[in-house]
Amino acid sequence: xxxxxxxxxxxxxxxxxxxxxxxxxxxxxxxIFGLLGPNGAGKTSLIRIITQITAADSGEIRVRGEKLNPxxxxxxxxxxxxxxxxxxxxxxxxxxxxxxxxxxxxxDATQRIKSWLDRLExxxxxxxxxxxxxxxxxxxxxxxxxxxxxxxxxxxxxxFSGFDPINANLIKDEILALRERGATIIxxxxxxxxxxxxxxxxxxxxxxxKVLDGSVRDIKNTxxxxxxxxxxxxxxxxxxPDFEVLEHKERENGHFYDRIKLHAGTTPNDLLRYLIGTxxxxxxxxxxxxxxxxxxRRVQETMPESLLEEARS
Amino acid sequence: MDKIWLIVQREYLTRVRKKSFLIxxxxxxxxxxxxxxxxxxxxxxxxxxxxxxxxxxxxQVLANLAGNDDVRFVPAAGNxxxxxxxxxxxxxxxxxxxxxxxxxxxxxxxxxxxxxADGNVSLKRQNNIRKAVNKTVGELKMKRSGLNQTVIExxxxxxxxxxxxxxxxxxxxxxxxxxxxxxxxxxILVYMFIFIYGVQVMRGVSEEKSSRIxxxxxxxxxxFQLMMGKILGIAAVVFTQFALWIALSWGLTTVAAPLLADxxxxxPPAAAAAGVQEAAKxxxxxxxxxxxxxxxxxxxxxxxxxxxxxxxxIGSIIGGxxxxxxxxxxLYSSMFAAIGAAVDDQTDAQQFMFPVTIPLILSYIxxxxxxxNGDPNGPLAFWLxxxxxxxxxxxxxxxxxxxxxxxxxLSAVLLVGGFIFxxxxxxxxxxxxxxxxGKKVNYRELSRWMFYKG
Numbered sequence: 001x002x003x004x005x006x007x008x009x010x011x012x013x014x015x016x017x018x019x020x021x022x023x024x025x026x027x028x029x030x031x032i033f034g035l036l037g038p039n040g041a042g043k044t045s046l047i048r049i050i051t052q053i054t055a056a057d058s059g060e061i062r063v064r065g066e067k068l069n070p071x072x073x074x075x076x077x078x079x080x081x082x083x084x085x086x087x088x089x090x091x092x093x094x095x096x097x098x099x100x101x102x103x104x105x106x107x108d109a110t111q112r113i114k115s116w117l118d119r120l121e122x123x124x125x126x127x128x129x130x131x132x133x134x135x136x137x138x139x140x141x142x143x144x145x146x147x148x149x150x151x152x153x154x155x156x157x158x159x160f161s162g163f164d165p166i167n168a169n170l171i172k173d174e175i176l177a178l179r180e181r182g183a184t185i186i187x188x189x190x191x192x193x194x195x196x197x198x199x200x201x202x203x204x205x206x207x208x209x210k211v212l213d214g215s216v217r218d219i220k221n222t223x224x225x226x227x228x229x230x231x232x233x234x235x236x237x238x239x240x241p242d243f244e245v246l247e248h249k250e251r252e253n254g255h256f257y258d259r260i261k262l263h264a265g266t267t268p269n270d271l272l273r274y275l276i277g278t279x280x281x282x283x284x285x286x287x288x289x290x291x292x293x294x295x296x297r298r299v300q301e302t303m304p305e306s307l308l309e310e311a312r313s
Numbered sequence: 314m315d316k317i318w319l320i321v322q323r324e325y326l327t328r329v330r331k332k333s334f335l336i337x338x339x340x341x342x343x344x345x346x347x348x349x350x351x352x353x354x355x356x357x358x359x360x361x362x363x364x365x366x367x368x369x370x371x372x373q374v375l376a377n378l379a380g381n382d383d384v385r386f387v388p389a390a391g392n393x394x395x396x397x398x399x400x401x402x403x404x405x406x407x408x409x410x411x412x413x414x415x416x417x418x419x420x421x422x423x424x425x426x427x428x429x430a431d432g433n434v435s436l437k438r439q440n441n442i443r444k445a446v447n448k449t450v451g452e453l454k455m456k457r458s459g460l461n462q463t464v465i466e467x468x469x470x471x472x473x474x475x476x477x478x479x480x481x482x483x484x485x486x487x488x489x490x491x492x493x494x495x496x497x498x499x500x501i502l503v504y505m506f507i508f509i510y511g512v513q514v515m516r517g518v519s520e521e522k523s524s525r526i527x528x529x530x531x532x533x534x535x536x537f538q539l540m541m542g543k544i545l546g547i548a549a550v551v552f553t554q555f556a557l558w559i560a561l562s563w564g565l566t567t568v569a570a571p572l573l574a575d576x577x578x579x580x581p582p583a584a585a586a587a588g589v590q591e592a593a594k595x596x597x598x599x600x601x602x603x604x605x606x607x608x609x610x611x612x613x614x615x616x617x618x619x620x621x622x623x624x625x626x627i628g629s630i631i632g633g634x635x636x637x638x639x640x641x642x643x644l645y646s647s648m649f650a651a652i653g654a655a656v657d658d659q660t661d662a663q664q665f666m667f668p669v670t671i672p673l674i675l676s677y678i679x680x681x682x683x684x685x686n687g688d689p690n691g692p693l694a695f696w697l698x699x700x701x702x703x704x705x706x707x708x709x710x711x712x713x714x715x716x717x718x719x720x721x722x723l724s725a726v727l728l729v730g731g732f733i734f735x736x737x738x739x740x741x742x743x744x745x746x747x748x749x750x751g752k753k754v755n756y757r758e759l760s761r762w763m764f765y766k767g
Contacts, residue, residue: 014765015761015765048528048748051531051532052532053528053531053532053748073532073533076532078528078529078532079529080525080528080529080532082525082527082528082750083525083526083528083529084524084525084526084527084529085524085526086327086521086524086526087520087524088327089323089327097319097323098529098533100319101316101319101320101530101533101534102533142529145529
């Protein structure tokens with residue numbers, strides 16, 4: 001299937017530094033895509049190119065195979081990290097204005113605003129000035145403004161920062177509902193727990209380079225270290241030719257917790273067979289790296305390389 | 314294009330719906346009228362001035378001192394200078410100065426005359442008094458040399474000038490008062506409005522920036538559209554305000570005109586006693602009529618309230634005013650927009666406002682000296698009204714004096730070129746600045762932004 005959004009060898013440099021250095025991405029349709037990276041990695045630069053706020057120095061962005069152009073503005077919804085509203089404007093008028101700027105007709109916009117405000121329980125506030133709203137309510141208004149024109153690509157930059165847990169859940173549900181209705185969602189964040197919960201695919205950007213991408217499951221599989229967690233009772237041999245105990249914790253009544261790494265050629269079943277012969281097994285599970293671990297590992301791994309590269313250029 | 318239109322609408326409506334706009338629209342004409350009257354009253358205290366005279370010279374100066382419209386001479390009370398001074402101090406509100414001719418004074422030795430008053434005596438007063446004394450002493454000298462009164466009166470000249478403007482159809486007589494007044498009024502309006510609304514543009518941009526809505530906006534519209542939409546929307550507010558003021562003034566004068574005609578028949582103070590608004594308006598028109606009265610052509614019969622405008626090139630003044638105001642506003646407000654975009658909050662804006670406001674202020678001050686007090690068609694006036702940064706004020710100031718068509722057109726073309734240039738520069742700075750937070754900018758940084766790509 002053709003990806004809904006493609007970045008092909010995108011470069012972007014500012015006066016003092018390079019923000020993007022040959023970044024390529026494929027974002028499949030109807031997926032939730034996580035764009036990860038430490039602060040200053042180039043995420044926002046890439047998003048600003050996709051939203052046509054700035055242009056790439058070289059390379060291109062394609063939407064459904066078509067080169068990015070102003071007609072795509074209406075198909076993209078963007079909730080920036082730096083988000084605000086006109087404080088002295090009424091909620092309804094503000095939403096109408098933003099929707100019209102995105103190319104929605106007045107009649108359509110009015111109707112959709114009504115149903116969204118109903119859904120998010122903001123109806124009584126429609127003719128209040130934005131500055132009279134609480135922060136949480138303002139965030140809901142901002143979210144509505146992002147999705148009001150029913151974009152097929154929704155870009156959310158740190159969408160949960162500043163949201164209280166209740167609103168965060170509300171928005172999370174709305175995001176999932178939007179995907180059900182066919183939208184593709186791009187998440188930019190450095191908060192990993194929301195990534196694991198929501199994202200189908202991720203790309204990791206560090207120091208202007210894409211250092212990793214793929215489906216969350218594939219990535220986790222690649223980063224598996226053949227390590228298993230074992231809990232049980234009895235005495236475990238500390239050295240063995242087929243595996244290595246990374247961590248051993250004694251607990252009361254002869255209980256223990258171990259992390260065991262398999263050597264090449266050993267299967268989990270071999271380990272299990274050995275364990276059953278020696279101890280009483282209570283729990284046995286593979287240790288799967290969290291995205292957070294992978295993120296930190298990759299960022300640390302790619303650091304020296306890019307430093308070298310910078311020195312060379 | 315329709316996006317700019319949406320932005321213009323928003324900028325316009327949010328401003329026009331504000332209460333402060335309504336208040337400003339209603340109050341400003343009244344304030345303006347009030348100030349005009351105030352100034353007229355203050356400077357118009359050129360009611361005849363009363364000067365007490367103590368003459369110890371024995372030259373009969375006092376007896377021969379003839380007053381005129383500006384000064385009236387009365388003998389000082391008392392028998393010595395000290396007594397006269399004391400008497401003058403008592404009579405002070407009624408008498409403005411005490412003129413003293415010492416015993417040493419003679420027709421051949423005219424030194425030592427003293428003018429005593431509380432505080433400084435203005436140059437204008439001194440001039441008035443000196444003229445009167447000069448005339449009297451001259452006449453006394455002529456008498457001494459044997460000329461009789463009739464001959465003296467025949468000899469003295471009394472010249473009046475009627476300036477006729479040949480560029481006007483039929484060579485209309487113009488009134489210096491009305492021309493100068495119009496020049497002042499128009500140029501100060503341009504100056505004020507460029508400044509007030511330029512700053513509004515700046516504030517609008519910096520509010521957008523600090524409320525962090527820029528990025529949301531810029532994912533829908535181009536920075537240039539956002540900037541121009543704001544500038545044009547505020548321009549529409551200004552023109553609405555103008556229209557309201559003109560309508561309001563027109564309404565007031567129309568209402569006031571019959572009242573004015575009545576009050577003129579009675580006495581002027583009677584008008585002051587009438588209702589506040591009408592009276593204020595009536596008096597304003599009264600001062601205008603006073604100006605007309607000095608113009609010989611003024612028809613005394615159907616004296617409408619706006620007759621003082623006779624003799625001015627009204628068409629080119631209105632057209633020129635609107636054009637040069639708009640041009641100047643576009644030129645300056647785009648720079649104000651760039652400032653608003655470049656800084657994080659308004660307190661940082663000061664340092665960048667300086668180079669923008671200086672040409673504005675200077676062109677006003679220099680233009681007054683060069684055009685109104687100097688030669689409206691001289692070379693300096695010409696150049697001031699050509700340079701796009703000064704022409705909005707200088708050209709508007711020249712308009713009432715009559716400007717050759719080719720100069721108007723040339724200046725207009727240059728102004729259009731000027732604002733295209735500043736708008737281009739401003740939009741380059743704007744597009745980078747609006748997304749730049751937490752960075753102290755300086756001029757070098759700004760100039761670098763101009764050449765950023767994308």
